[in-house]
Amino acid sequence: MSANKLSFDDIREGYNPTTDDLQAIAYNFLNQQLHQSHTQMSAKKGIKKHGERAIEALLKELAQLEDMNTFEPQHAQRLTREQRMEALRIINLIKEKRDDSLKGRTCVDGRPQREYISKEQAASPTVSTEALLCTLVVDAHQDRYVATADIKGAYLHAEMDDYVLVKLDGEVVDVFCELNPRYKEFVVMEGNKKVLYMRLIKALYGCVKSALLWYELYTNTLKDIGFELNPYDLCVANKDINGKQCTIVWHVDDNKISHVETDVVEDVITKIEAKFGTMKITRGNTHVFLGMKIHFPGDGTVYVDTIAHIKEAIEEFGEPMDRSAATPALRDLFDVSGPVEELTPIQQQKFKSIVPKLIWITKRGRPDIELATAFLCTRVAKCNSLDWKKLRRVLHFFYYTINDVRVLSITNMNSIFTSFTFVDVAYAVHHDMRSHTGGGSSLGRGLIHAKSSKQKLNTESSTESEVVGASDYLPYLIWLQNFMAAQGFSFKRNVFYQDNQSAMRLERNGRQSCGQKSRHIDVRYFFIK
Numbered sequence: 001m002s003a004n005k006l007s008f009d010d011i012r013e014g015y016n017p018t019t020d021d022l023q024a025i026a027y028n029f030l031n032q033q034l035h036q037s038h039t040q041m042s043a044k045k046g047i048k049k050h051g052e053r054a055i056e057a058l059l060k061e062l063a064q065l066e067d068m069n070t071f072e073p074q075h076a077q078r079l080t081r082e083q084r085m086e087a088l089r090i091i092n093l094i095k096e097k098r099d100d101s102l103k104g105r106t107c108v109d110g111r112p113q114r115e116y117i118s119k120e121q122a123a124s125p126t127v128s129t130e131a132l133l134c135t136l137v138v139d140a141h142q143d144r145y146v147a148t149a150d151i152k153g154a155y156l157h158a159e160m161d162d163y164v165l166v167k168l169d170g171e172v173v174d175v176f177c178e179l180n181p182r183y184k185e186f187v188v189m190e191g192n193k194k195v196l197y198m199r200l201i202k203a204l205y206g207c208v209k210s211a212l213l214w215y216e217l218y219t220n221t222l223k224d225i226g227f228e229l230n231p232y233d234l235c236v237a238n239k240d241i242n243g244k245q246c247t248i249v250w251h252v253d254d255n256k257i258s259h260v261e262t263d264v265v266e267d268v269i270t271k272i273e274a275k276f277g278t279m280k281i282t283r284g285n286t287h288v289f290l291g292m293k294i295h296f297p298g299d300g301t302v303y304v305d306t307i308a309h310i311k312e313a314i315e316e317f318g319e320p321m322d323r324s325a326a327t328p329a330l331r332d333l334f335d336v337s338g339p340v341e342e343l344t345p346i347q348q349q350k351f352k353s354i355v356p357k358l359i360w361i362t363k364r365g366r367p368d369i370e371l372a373t374a375f376l377c378t379r380v381a382k383c384n385s386l387d388w389k390k391l392r393r394v395l396h397f398f399y400y401t402i403n404d405v406r407v408l409s410i411t412n413m414n415s416i417f418t419s420f421t422f423v424d425v426a427y428a429v430h431h432d433m434r435s436h437t438g439g440g441s442s443l444g445r446g447l448i449h450a451k452s453s454k455q456k457l458n459t460e461s462s463t464e465s466e467v468v469g470a471s472d473y474l475p476y477l478i479w480l481q482n483f484m485a486a487q488g489f490s491f492k493r494n495v496f497y498q499d500n501q502s503a504m505r506l507e508r509n510g511r512q513s514c515g516q517k518s519r520h521i522d523v524r525y526f527f528i529k
Contacts, residue, residue: 046094061104068156071198073186108206124211127235140302154253158213304406306365321399367450411444425469427462435465439473466503
C-alpha cells in the first residue's frame, strides 16, 4: 500500500504499519489539518459548519448577482430534455479567510463548454510583468500622479453573446428564493433535489468566454474615451491629454492610471466609474497592485516589494533559518548526482508549493534568484533531498536579504534614452553537457527583464554557446524596444554587453569571422548582426 494514501482509518481496520508508514500517516494528517485552516468549501458544507454566518456570506454574494441582473429564470417545462441535460451547474462556495471572516463565491462549472469553444475563441490577454514594470519606470521618471483602482464585479458588466443555460440545485435554491421570491414559481423537483433553471445574462466567472467578453467591453470603453492600445501589449492603453501622456494598465479588473496632472487621473476615474460604478481606489505614492507593493519615493525611482510573499514562503518551509547565505546557490547547483534520499510526502508537497511562489517572486521583485529558481523548476516532478537542500539555501538567502526590493529607474544620458542588455553563458554546465544562458535588460537602474534558461542544443565551444545565448535573448530586447517606442520612448542608443571577444566578432561580422571551428553555426544565430 502506498504511504501517500495511508490514514489512521487503515490502522483501525487492521493494517500493521511500519515506522515509515506511521511518519507518512502523521504528515498526511497534519497537512490535511493545515489546509483546512484557511480554505474554501461547498455552500452545503459551509452552511452545515458555520450556519447563519455562511448563509449571510452567500446572500451577500447572490445579492450582487441579482443587482447586476445576472440571471433570467426559465420554466423547466419549456426546456427540452437535451437543454436540461446540458445546463451548466452553478457552484456556490464558502471561503474561510485568514481573519476568520467568510466570503461567498458563485461561479459556473464551464468545463463542458471546452468541447465546443476553442481556446482561440476564448483567449483573453493580461498585462505582462515586463510591460507593467516599464510603465512604472516611466511613472517614476516623469513624476506622474498614480492611482490604482479595482472594478467591482467586473465580469458581471459584460453580457453573454449566446444562449447559456445554467442550473442551481440543492439547499442554495431556498437561499436564492429567499433573496428574491419571484424565483419560487420556477423551482422544480428532480429526484429529491430542488432545481432552478436560469438563462445566464451576464458573463459569470467560470464560463469559458467570460474573460474575453469583459476584456472586449473594457477595451471598447477605453477606446470610446480616446485611448489607444499599445500593439505590443494589449492591456496597456495611452491617450495624450493636455500635451502629456495618460497611461492605463490593467489586469482583468485591477487598473493603474497615471498622468503628470492629478485632475486628469481623477477625470479618467470619473469616466470609468460612470460606466462600471464606484471603484475601490488607492491614491498616493504607495500601492498594492497585483500582489506587489509599489512605492514611488519621488526621486525618479520606483520600488517593487514582494517581502510579504517571501515571508510566506519561508513560513511554509517550516525549518529554522539558522544560517546565513551570501548567494542563493552554490557551484553544485546543477549537480543531480550523488547519494540522495526521498522526501517525505509533506516535504514533496511543500517543495511543489514553494517553487511556484519563487517563480512569482523572481519575476516581480527578486530577479537575483532567477538562476536558482530556473533550476528548481526542473526538479518539481522528481525532487529529492539534494533539491530540498538547494531550496533551503534560497530561503536562507531570502531570510538574510529580506529587506531587499527591486529598484528601477531610467537613465537619461544627455536626453538620449538608452537600453542596456547583459548576456552571459556558462559553458557545458549541465549533466548532458549543454550550456546555460543568463540575460537581463535594463533602462538604467535595475533589470526590467531577466531570463535564465538551459540551452536547447549542445555546442562545440564557449564562443558558440555565447553566440547561441545572445541569439536566444535578443527577442526580449527587441520586444522591449518596440513596446517603449509605442509608449513614445524611442531608444537612440542600445548597449549590448558580453564578455567573449570571439563571440562579439562573430555577431558583428557574421560569416566573415567564422573559422574552422565555427563554420557550422546556423545562420539563425547571426540575426543579431
